[in-house]
Amino acid sequence: MPTITIDNRQVEVDNGATILDAAAKLGIEIPTMCFLKGYKPSTSCMVCVVKVNGSDNLVPACGTIAEEGMRVESDSEEVHQARKAALELLLSDHVGDCIGPCQAACPARMNIPLMIRQIAAGKLGDAIATVKKDIALAAVLGRICPKPCEQACRRTVFDEPVSICLLKRYVADLDLQSANPYSPACKPGRDKRVAIVGAGPAGLAAAYYLQIDGYSCTIFDDHEKPGGMLQYAVGEQQLPRDLLDNEIALVRKLGAGFQGTTRIGTTLTMEDLRRDFDAVFVAIGKLELGDAESMGLQTGPNGIAINNRTYETNLPGVFAGGGTVRKRRLAVRAVADGKEAAVAIGQYLSGRPVTGPPIAFNTRIGKLKDGEIEVFMAGVAKGNRVTPSPEGSGFSTRQARDEAARCMHCDCRKPQSCKLRQYARQYRAKPSRYKGQRRSFVQQLQHPDIIYEPGKCINCGLCIQIASQAREPLGLTFIGRGFDVRVAVPFDHSIAEGLKHAANQCVEACPTGALAFKGKNGSTGSPSRANSRDRPQNKHES
Structure with a gap:
């Protein structure tokens, strides 16, 4: 039984064990993409490379047998750079969007394609949970948002964008009208208190997400009622006040307190808040002369000066967002600021480094080639954009489902489990480092449950072995030569014919989004497992 050393730690392993096995025994994580226990390693991705002392070349940990006396480095700068280069080579041949163009354009980064799939499947309870994960005031924004998501919708290349805002409004309105509107579970109280100055969209959103995270919030505002510009600047016809009040009530239901007719700098001072609370979030909208100075906050060209990643001001423990820090005051941007600031405030209160929300890694297809829009449109409803009647009203259930059927689902169905995305973020890989002519976008949709996108395949061969x-009977194989090698069903048969029995297993083993579940039921998981994970439907789901 050989004994080897990895990163100055010794371990004894069985004969025939690999360096990857030895690292696992030590609890050292080495990234892998083309490796799956129980199957022959292809050593094709080279993401698991390590340095063996005495060797001029880096070697793949998954396929290199451990030998007596080996000294291995798995965490050196040389190894990191090699892994980064391997990832960048894989990304150079990757064709697909990690998130849809609509989600990328949304200031709150709401998972719009997932919401639409859930609406199409009638999973309205899941749909409102998806919306509220990123947008605290969903019914409000369903009426007043300027719709940057629709401007980015790829369907505009074919005809008209999907009516995303009306779909969001449909879900939110039904939820508000239900006997038991959606209210997320809150973490246990953390014995930390946050003062929120300003009861507009940014302040309300911050309170919503901080309460969910277990922090007790009190919102202060100089008006009698909460809502800020939503309450006092938007017309009643565009935004009915009973609807606004009902949505604000859901924020307060989570435990947020409200103290109106209170002006910071007059009724209370910033010193009072910093003394009595553990953190402060300032979201008072447009600054009036002397506002920032009265709170001891520095200003910049757009308002209160902040760290753009963390929303921190010059005062420790004091954060700011929304129209207070921006020239362009949009409610959707303010709601996004409140959500993101809540992350940073939570980091501050828990003693962690304050870095703000994590920056997701995303690849984009970019401009479509001739014929690619037709690929996206395959299997999608060709009907015109649905328009409610009378104008200004919302969708009926039938209209919502018809409009949801127009979505092309440009997003990756495995954004959270894709190893390529995960490691690209970890190693800060740059998709554009190795530039070349990209492959054409292709989707194979013949299988009832899964999608195959060859442009995301890294040729690991796991699906071939599993099949x-x-x-x-047919299975999968490599076809082509050199750079043109790809995984396909033999003799030009369809993916449905090639994977009659092992489709689910292949999807779960695939390290990227090349093989993914269609998610027809509003889930991204296996069709056989989806029903067990569904939450109970609200009474208005049908």
Whole structure:
């Protein structure tokens, strides 16, 4: 039984064990993409490379047998750079969007394609949970948002964008009208208190997400009622006040307190708030002369000066967002600021480094080639954009489902489990480092449950091995030569014919989004498992 050393730690392993096995025994994580326990390693991705002392070349940990006396480095700068380069090579041949163009354009980064799939499947309870994960005031924004998501909708290349805001409004309105509107579970109280100055969209959103995270919030505002510009600057016809009040009530239901007719600098001072609370979030909208100075806050060209990633001001423990820090005062941007500031405030209160929300790694297809819009439109309803009647009203259930059927689902169905995305973020890989002519976007939709997108395949061969072990009559194989090698079903048969039995297993083993579940039921998981994960439907779901 050989003994080897990895990162100055010794371990004894069985004969025939690999460096990857030895690292796992030590609890050292080495990234892998083309490796799956129980299957022959292809060593094709080279993401698991390590340095063996005495060797001029880096070697793949998944396929290199451990030998007596080996000294291995898995965490050096040389190894990190090699892994980064391997990831960038894979990304150079990657064709797909990690998130849809609509989600990328949304200031709150709401998972719009998932919401639409849930609406199409009638999973309205899940749909409102998806919306509220990122947008605290969903019914409000369903009426007043300037719709940057629709401007970015890829369907505009074909005809008209999907009516995303009306779909969001449909879900939010039904939820508000239900006997038991959606209210997320809050974490246990953390014995920390946050003062929120300003009861507009940014302040309300911050309170919503901080309460969910277990922090007790009190909102202060110089007006009698909460809502800020939503309450006092938007017309009643565009934004009915009973609807606004009902949505604000859901924020207060989570435990947020409200103290009106209170002006910071007059009724209370910033010193009072910093003394009595553990953190302060300032979201008072447009600054009036002397506002910032009265609170001891520095100003910049757009308002109160902040760290753009963390929303921190010059005062420790004091954060600011919304129209207070921006020239362009949009409610959707303010709601996004409140959500993101809540993350930073939570980091501050828990003693963690204040870094703000994590920056997601995303690849984009970019401008479509000739014929690619037709690929996206395959299997999508070709009907015109649905328009409610009378104008200004919302969708009926039938209209909402018809409009949801127009979505092309440009997003990746495996954004959270894609190893390529995960490691690209970890190693700060740059998709554009190795530039070349990209492959055409292709989708194979013939299978009832799964999608195959060859442009996301890294040729690891795991699906080929799995199909072979499952004794698929046709299965999968490599075809082509050199840079043109790809995984396909033999003899130009469809993916449905190639994977009659092992489709689910292949999807779960695929390290990227090349093989993914369609999510027809509003889920991104296996069709056989989805029903067990569904939450109970609200009474208005049908």
